[in-house]
Amino acid sequence: MTTMDCDEIRTMLAGYADAELAALEREAVEAHLAHCGRCRALVADQKRVQRVLESYAPPSVPAERWSAMSRRLADELAGREHADLVTQHRLDSLDDLEDESPAEPRETREPAARPRPLRLAASRGPVLKVLGPRAKARRPRFAWVAHAVGAIAAAVLIAVGIATVLRTTDFGLAPDALATQADITIYEIQMLDPGYNLILFAGGPKDIAAVWVEPIETEG
Amino acid sequence: MDGAKERSPDKRAGATEAARDAEFVERLKKGDSRAFDDLFRRHREAAYRIAYRLLGNAEDALDVVQESFIHVLRGIGSFRGQSSFKTWLYRIVTHAALDWRRCRAVRSAASLDAESSPEPAATGERRRSPTGEAAAADLKEAIDKALMNVSEKNRVALVLYALEGMSYQEVAEVLGISVGTVMSRIFNARQRLRELLASEIG
Amino acid sequence: MSQATRWYLATTVLLAGLVCWLAANAPAAETESETRISILAIHATNEEKPHIDPALKPLKDALARSGYNSFRLVAKERRAVGTGDTWERPMLEDYALRVIPTEIAEDRVTLTYAWVHYEKDEQGRRIARVLQQVPMTLIKGKYFVSGGWRLKKGALVGAFAAE
Numbered sequence: 037m038t039t040m041d042c043d044e045i046r047t048m049l050a051g052y053a054d055a056e057l058a059a060l061e062r063e064a065v066e067a068h069l070a071h072c073g074r075c076r077a078l079v080a081d082q083k084r085v086q087r088v089l090e091s092y093a094p095p096s097v098p099a100e101r102w103s104a105m106s107r108r109l110a111d112e113l114a115g116r117e118h119a120d121l122v123t124q125h126r127l128d129s130l131d132d133l134e135d136e137s138p139a140e141p142r143e144t145r146e147p148a149a150r151p152r153p154l155r156l157a158a159s160r161g162p163v164l165k166v167l168g169p170r171a172k173a174r175r176p177r178f179a180w181v182a183h184a185v186g187a188i189a190a191a192v193l194i195a196v197g198i199a200t201v202l203r204t205t206d207f208g209l210a211p212d213a214l215a216t217q218a219d220i221t222i223y224e225i226q227m228l229d230p231g232y233n234l235i236l237f238a239g240g241p242k243d244i245a246a247v248w249v250e251p252i253e254t255e256g
Numbered sequence: 257m258d259g260a261k262e263r264s265p266d267k268r269a270g271a272t273e274a275a276r277d278a279e280f281v282e283r284l285k286k287g288d289s290r291a292f293d294d295l296f297r298r299h300r301e302a303a304y305r306i307a308y309r310l311l312g313n314a315e316d317a318l319d320v321v322q323e324s325f326i327h328v329l330r331g332i333g334s335f336r337g338q339s340s341f342k343t344w345l346y347r348i349v350t351h352a353a354l355d356w357r358r359c360r361a362v363r364s365a366a367s368l369d370a371e372s373s374p375e376p377a378a379t380g381e382r383r384r385s386p387t388g389e390a391a392a393a394d395l396k397e398a399i400d401k402a403l404m405n406v407s408e409k410n411r412v413a414l415v416l417y418a419l420e421g422m423s424y425q426e427v428a429e430v431l432g433i434s435v436g437t438v439m440s441r442i443f444n445a446r447q448r449l450r451e452l453l454a455s456e457i458g
Numbered sequence: 459m460s461q462a463t464r465w466y467l468a469t470t471v472l473l474a475g476l477v478c479w480l481a482a483n484a485p486a487a488e489t490e491s492e493t494r495i496s497i498l499a500i501h502a503t504n505e506e507k508p509h510i511d512p513a514l515k516p517l518k519d520a521l522a523r524s525g526y527n528s529f530r531l532v533a534k535e536r537r538a539v540g541t542g543d544t545w546e547r548p549m550l551e552d553y554a555l556r557v558i559p560t561e562i563a564e565d566r567v568t569l570t571y572a573w574v575h576y577e578k579d580e581q582g583r584r585i586a587r588v589l590q591q592v593p594m595t596l597i598k599g600k601y602f603v604s605g606g607w608r609l610k611k612g613a614l615v616g617a618f619a620a621e
């Protein structure tokens with residue numbers, strides 16, 4: 037077995053520090069560490085940081101927070117939408133997750149992680165399996181699912197194309213109208229910054245309505 | 257290998273838990289609210305830890321946890337069980353936390369002049385955690401801050417791995433990447449933390 | 459043409475039609491407890507050559523009265539917001555616009571909007587200072603303009619609409 041150099045060993049050091057390497061790789065790393073102080077120091081660093089990270093827990097959550105959350109979730113389950121969700125967040129981007137793995141941008145280069153197993157595996161097969169198992173979920177067994185998805189994707193693309201063409205050329209702003217005074221009712225304007233004057237654009241019923249501020253010019 | 261944490265001691269316990277989760281998922285699909293209570297109770301801490309370590313503050317973390325479980329409820333009908341519930345949940349929480357951070361840190365893409373406001377909006381990031389401990393507060397805060405300075409990909413891998421009972425394999429499943437990639441990302445994340453925390457941890 | 463191909467084609471056409479129809483109409487997901495809010499961030503300046511982003515043409519009348527002659531659309535976002543939810547949209551230079559719908563009717567939305575500015579307090583912590591807060595009712599489908607906040611150069615204008 038050829039001895040490996042620091043670059044090849046480097047990213048295996050994490051696995052070594054965490055005892056996640058298979059016997060063969062572990063031996064390869066140990067062989068290298070026997071004569072490489074730098075890499076030994078890196079292993080020590082890895083272990084120390086891991087210990088530090090694991091030594092502190094995030095602030096504990098008071099039980100009432102969990103109870104409150106539990107109640108909100110119960111409402112959700114029962115189908116009622118709850119008014120005090122903090123911010124309506126964009127969950128639609130997560131909709132396709134299910135149990136498909138997220139679309140990770142392809143790794144353009146894995147620093148030496150991939151070439152390495154090939155070297156060891158040249159003589160021993162199992163190592164390759166350990167280092168690079170297929171982590172993705174198994175592909176759906178039913179081909180029609182994939183076909184249906186393809187059909188839907190095609191349909192959406194076509195629809196978007198048609199919709200875009202059908203719309204007026206200026207698809208900049210939607211909606212594309214300005215509120216007039218008749219369209220708004222202002223109940224109160226709290227001006228909390230002393231550095232500004234309040235100006236309202238308003239006039240007759242046809243006039244536009246807007247709230248404007250102007251800085252109070254100070255000397256100098 | 258002194259000090260190396262026992263990472264996969266309880267494979268059997270893990271399998272039992274997965275089986276139990278699967279059973280409760282089935283019940284939840286039928287609308288059993290007690291099944292959901294159970295799933296929530298057993299996984300909320302882990303979800304919180306992931307979110308907290310990715311966001312650096314407890315309030316945002318709790319918001320993300322809530323949203324994640326809401327997403328679980330909304331998506332449970334189409335969850336096919338090809339991955340374990342835990343994996344699915346962790347994936348949701350991870351994405352929700354990263355998404356959250358991205359939305360909050362949005363700076364107009366067409367930023368005006370070169371010298372206009374440099375800092376990302378970070379509107380929620382600096383809020384103090386509700387139960388801020390006094391004791392090791394400095395170190396914890398240093399760690400939280402340092403984590404934020406690790407690149408996202410590497411940070412996510414490390415944060416997931418730092419959860420109890422997670423192995424490289426499980427992290428790989430959650431993120432949909434290979435074990436080798438998990439390993440190199442964790443390596444890089446810890447190296448970066450080492451640099452950033454040099455003064456705190458010597 | 460095989461049976462399967464015919465099926466795919468039919469499905470595709472049907473789905474295309476359906477999606478088109480959905481795109482043209484209000485999305486089915488919207489209920490009266492939720493409304494779609496659009497927020498624009500506009501940078502207003504005075505330039506030698508007045509210029510207004512073509513996308514901002516509908517708002518020209520309001521913008522023209524502001525005292526500035528050039529307007530650039532810097533950010534645009536649309537999001538569904540439920541009653542009681544707060545959407546805080548970062549604008550420019552540490553300003554942000556908050557929109558909180560409180561009542562959603564068929565043709566109008568009652569909401570409160572607030573301009574906030576992020577600053578550092580005495581301890582150096584980042585806090586949000588509310589500059590202006592306005593409860594109001596706005597007809598759906600029309601932009602309301604509010605702004606004038608001084609920037610390093612020019613001013614920040616916001617516009618929002620509900621649907």
